[in-house]
Amino acid sequence: MPTSLSTPGSATGRSPIADAGPQSLCAREPHVPAERLVAEMVPPPRFDGVRFDTYNPDPNQPSQAEAVTTLRGFAAGLGGAHATGAGKRRWFSRAPRKAEPAGPRGVYLDGGYGVGKTHLLASLWHATPAEPSLKAFGTFVELTNLVGALGFQKTVETLGGHRLLCIDEFELDDPGDTVLVSSLLSRLVEQGVALAATSNTLPGKLGEGRFAAVDFLREIQGLSAHFRPLRIDGEDYRHRGLPEAPAPYSDEQVAKAAYATPGATFDDFPGLLDHLARVHPSRYGALTEGISAVCLTDVAPVPDQSTALRLVVLADRLYDREIPVLASGVAFDRLFSEDMLNGGYRKKYFRAISRLTALARDAKGLVAQ
Structure with a gap:
């Protein structure tokens, strides 16, 4: 196993992961032609099979x-x-x-x-x-x-x-x-x-x-x-009667899971945030295409509102595509500052926390017990 296992490639100056390792979201710069934008205006994979009969009213x-x-x-x-x-x-x-x-x-x-x-x-x-x-x-x-x-x-x-x-x-x-x-x-x-x-x-x-x-x-x-x-x-059905989301994992656990999971990506969180600023949010769906899991190290509170809003869009696209998220660093409920959670975009941020928490719960099986 390469020595750079716990330091995924990013825009923050870290050493890139070995070629034999997992993919990196930061290495992806998708371009989506206009005709594809029209053809893909259908419910995303998570909601492809839903119907009124499968909705469970409280x-x-x-x-x-x-x-x-x-x-x-x-x-x-x-x-x-x-x-x-x-x-x-x-x-x-x-x-x-x-x-x-x-x-x-x-x-x-x-x-x-x-x-x-x-x-x-x-x-x-x-x-x-x-x-x-x-x-x-x-x-x-x-x-x-x-x-x-x-x-x-x-x-x-x-x-x-x-x-x-x-x-x-x-x-x-x-x-x-x-x-x-x-x-x-x-x-x-x-x-x-x-x-x-x-x-x-x-x-x-x-x-x-x-x-x-x-x-x-x-x-x-x-x-x-x-x-x-x-x-x-x-109330939020994603947490109705379910256990609390798992606490963040260690860098080593995240890295091992990334290398052991076919189709997973492995990035550090600050580098991913930098990369999202260079990719239009409309392309975040294409950014995650074909990925089985997202593994992140060094998750930390987002530094500003523009960055936070881009992260909200990414969280939505990951949730739509049912892609689990395994992370080290701070818990997802600490991503956004109190000012953000009390501001005009607060409902977006709470939605992102809710969805990322659900995806973190989905990722528990990626970590060896």
């Missing part, structure tokens, strides 16, 4: 069962003529349809982290009676990146032929996104596209605590008008 939270009933009805209402050849021809016509029902064209799943919103959103995608090519599923980051890759008008033309657009983790982090998404969704609704989104923030409160939302009130209200809010209450 009996103490009636809003969860009510959400299932409402979404079943919403999906059923998206069937009809558009499934036929004639319907498809009409769907792709440039002229907006005139017989669309009045009122909001979408549902907005609002609730805390870990109540199963993404499960329900993916179930809606699966239950909607349309060909996969006529419905799209992606995160908010992936949607805005699609616009950047295709251009605004081409994105409207591409998604305007869809029956349903599902947007997971709907968040507005800056005024530019507010105007962009407001314009995009308005155009799609005009073409008859149904919308569904998940978020930890009500549509009328998007951007609150992060930028001067009052200056963009018209755009935010316009977004809100497209959705019927659907509140989902409850």
Whole structure:
């Protein structure tokens, strides 16, 4: 075993791991062509097999069962003529349809982290009676990146032929996104596209605590008008009745597991954070493609909010792909400062802690007992 076993390659000046060892996330710089961005707008692997029937509502939270009933009805209402050849021809016509029902064209799943919103959103995608090519599923980051890759008008033309657009983790982090998404969704609704989104923030409160939302009130209200809010209450199911996440391991344990696990990556945490700054967040899914586990040493509190937000996106992509995370250093519940946990992005950070804790629990089997 090489002497550099416990010092994975990174951008921090450490010696690179031997060629015979595990992969490094820091060595990956994926490039995702625009056509792939469109083709991959489907539920991620973790949610590929979920359905309304596999959602387990908490009996103490009636809003969860009510959400299932409402979404079943919403999906059923998206069937009809558009499934036929004639319907498809009409769907792709440039002229907006005139017989669309009045009122909001979408549902907005609002609730805390870990109540199963993404499960329900993916179930809606699966239950909607349309060909996969006529419905799209992606995160908010992936949607805005699609616009950047295709251009605004081409994105409207591409998604305007869809029956349903599902947007997971709907968040507005800056005024530019507010105007962009407001314009995009308005155009799609005009073409008859149904919308569904998940978020930890009500549509009328998007951007609150992060930028001067009052200056963009018209755009935010316009977004809100497209959705019927659907509140989902409850506690984080990832930790409901489960044991506490394992404490961080030693550097040696993490290194041994990385070398013993085919397809694992091995990096030090500071180096990984540096690397994430050089890769656009929309590519984090491709960054983790084909990986069986992520092994990290020297996990420490993140130094600033920009870095923290990039880590949130990575945590989401790892969770979507069910990739366990084995780490040394501080526990994941100490990643973010008190100021961050009390600020405008606090719900994102709590979601990341929740998901990383679940992935740390999944990684217990990688360590020799």
